[in-house]
Amino acid sequence: MPQNREQIETNGGLDARGDLLPRVDYDFSAPGALRLKIGGAWKIAGGLPAAEDVIAQAKSRPGLNKILFEADSSFKWDSGFLVFLLVLSRACRSANISISGEALPADAWKLIQSSARAHAGPVRAAKESRLEALGGKALRFIAGARDLLEFLGEITLASCRLITGRSMFRRSDFFYIVQTCGVDALLLVSMISLLVGVIFAFVGAIQLTMFGAQIYIAHIVGIAMVRVMGAVMAGILMAGRTGASFAAELGIMQTNEEIDALRTLGVPPVDFLVIPRMLALIIMMPLLTLYADLLGILGGMAICTGMFEISPMEYWEHTLQAVKLSNLWIGLINSIVFGVIIAVAGCYQGMKCERSAAGVGTATTSAVVSAITGIVIATAVITFICQILGIK
């Protein structure tokens, strides 16, 4: 207890709350026993004498086999004192010293005895080995693939119901989603695609100015934006913005049993929740892509006009020459495919979300990651198909 001694000297024996500091004195007068004379406040906040010191004192006397207590009137305690007793009694057990707590407050001694009794807690499943963990992962992957297929099947059935006019969703929900995933995203899409156009123009300029062919910046920016970048940028933005929000929304609905409530009403949740979201995104993605294309071209135009003295009219003429209608179609088909991927990824993750806060977080992350991965893979596949079919 050197620390406590110091404190006593510096604080006049009082702690910050005005309680007396805990103190313990050793009395070896009884044969074979150590009497601990304790006083002051033995509380969590105030710091406690170390049980190890007491044990060391007890062990220093050969033949000592009992520890007794004697509390004076200043003695106060909380669970800090209990912890001291627990540590002490564990050490005493291994040193074959018995503790007698009769002189302690009855409540404290009762608590110690009840917590000293061995409780058979619930048995936790043994931690799985690495091989088991790997196997579990593989099995979960297969189950996940089956789930996804089932979900796609449900979407297909729901789409059939939509086409035959038997789908159940609220038109107002659909328009609300159109607004949030379309109109509300305009500012973000404008900024990013304008900058992407600017970046393309700069990168192109580095090479083209070497040949004095700056005017071809218009070709590079136009083809890149219209054929693929407009759709990809809009897709990535929508994956982060709308895909994540779909997953979080549906995930929280799952957690709050709102989806169960739909089911018990006989409303297929896919009809009511997934179809309007998917439809809205499939309609808005091509529109956003067209918009992104245009803004990208404007970005390129700004650089050419400002830095290379190419007039906007001239730039526009070259863009029109370079960009063929087939480029536009490829871009738009890309965007529709991306719309489906983002909506399916977001809704699927939301619908199978675990019912907890962490579950919603995981669902949102997975939705964004799988949507972006899906977008990149789909772009590669579509580009490859166009190459094979000779669409230039």
Next chain:
Amino acid sequence: MNPEPGKTVLEARGLEIGYEGYPVMRGLDFSVKKGDIFIVMGGSGCGKSTLLKACTGLLEPAAGEILYGGDNFWKAGDAVQNRIMRRFGVLFQGGALWSSLTLGENIALPLQLYSKLTALEIREMVELKLSMVGLSGYADFYPSEISGGMRKRAGLARAIALDPEIIFFDEPSAGLDPVSARMLDDLILQLRDMFDATVVVVTHELASIMAVGSNSIFLDAESKTMIAAGPPRELLAGSKDARVINFLTRGKKKEP
């Protein structure tokens, strides 16, 4: 269809329920009679809510049958399942109101889907159902704007939107103060009489069990099955099972 009083409306035969091959309850046999307030009781985590999921079409049982007026629910086709589901209303633990809709829209949705009422009639119906649960004037509020107890009552208003024949309650008094819990109990009795409905309540609230229950089963987590069946008061007075007595007396009386 409108079954006669005393006729069985819901029956479980050799029911086994669980999640992904992990059984929660097995060997459940019970029948719920028309007009009953049927209590499913048992300790926390024993599978009461899981049983409710199986009855309300949310979780397919691992084995056994659930019969609604003779139709085997889980073996029936979509059309029959939907017809059966339209005959019951469910009050979920937290109310499970659709958070993007106002209370009025929540209650109107089942009516829009399954009734031939006009928009004006639906508005009146919404107001009527809200006033039945003591929430008149709240139609334009969103679920996030009202208290937990009110959300539960609004959930109840939605559950009774289509005047169901069977109303399921999942822990109706959980998280409510004693007075609100008592109000909900009174409401359960009132609704049963008003709609001539049958009520199935999953709960472990003793006060509710004794106040409203006309018949019950007792689920036990350890043996994974039902260990008692009968009116709650009779179980309290005459059950030979120490676990049932222990539960019904809050552990005060250890032996029957």
